[in-house]
Amino acid sequence: MLCPYCHSPLQETAILTKSDQQATTYECFTCGGHWFPRWLANDISLSQANNADSITPQTSINPPEFPRCPECQNRLSLIKHDSVPRGLHVYTCPQGHGNFFPKGELIQFKKAQEAKITYHQVWGIPIKSIFAVLLPVALVLSLAVGIPLTTRQVQQSAETRISADEVFSSPIITQIPPDSISLSFSTTLTGSTTITLYQNNQPINTYTASSTPTTIHTTTLKNLVPNLPYTFTITLETATDTIVSKPYSLSLSP
Structure with missing residues (x-):
């Protein structure tokens, strides 16, 4: 290139x-x-x-x-x-x-x-849209071609469905002292989402990020222990399918 x-x-x-x-x-x-x-x-x-x-x-x-x-x-x-x-x-x-x-x-x-x-975190002001801080590449795609395309793909066989990497944006992870993490992410498909938190490959908690169908999702993971390694996955429920993201890692600083 x-x-x-x-x-x-x-x-x-x-x-x-x-x-x-x-x-x-x-x-x-x-x-x-x-x-x-x-x-x-x-x-x-x-x-x-x-x-x-x-x-x-x-x-x-x-x-x-x-x-x-x-x-x-x-x-x-x-x-x-x-x-x-x-x-x-x-x-x-x-x-x-x-x-x-x-x-x-x-x-x-x-x-x-x-x-x-940091400004939103310090002043306790919610970020109304994840696209206020993220480069809006996927937003352009989803409005222009992404949603019709991926809807058709979800309705097709498993071999031709869109991959999870194309559905989920990389989450923005923001620490909220003393023991919480704020997660924000988007999806190219409309749906509700939950976060499953793991430690040592064992699920320890589930959080609701979006209870109603949307493409912009936020939630807060509370009562975390500093310096302990965690992983989490995102589960998206659409009208026709369930899609699970790859595992992401996080650790709370003391």
């Missing part, structure tokens, strides 16, 4: 998500830009963003008028949304393949995202 800005080859690079899962990004060592598969930029920490954006460009370039997606070659669009502060340049693929961050923009986006989450 070629960089949307300078057309140099993108280099595949491993990165850790907030839940310590290894994922893949694509870095340009010529101009310092980053290509992130959809949703991944929402699920990395500020320190991981800082490490990625520490690349020293080999040259400075003039941005092209129309940067293109390295996967499908469609024109990338600048994201103009509440989740991206004015003045930052974050591009998205209209087909949902991912996001492009020119040099320096990734760390600024993550700083703004973390600051917004």
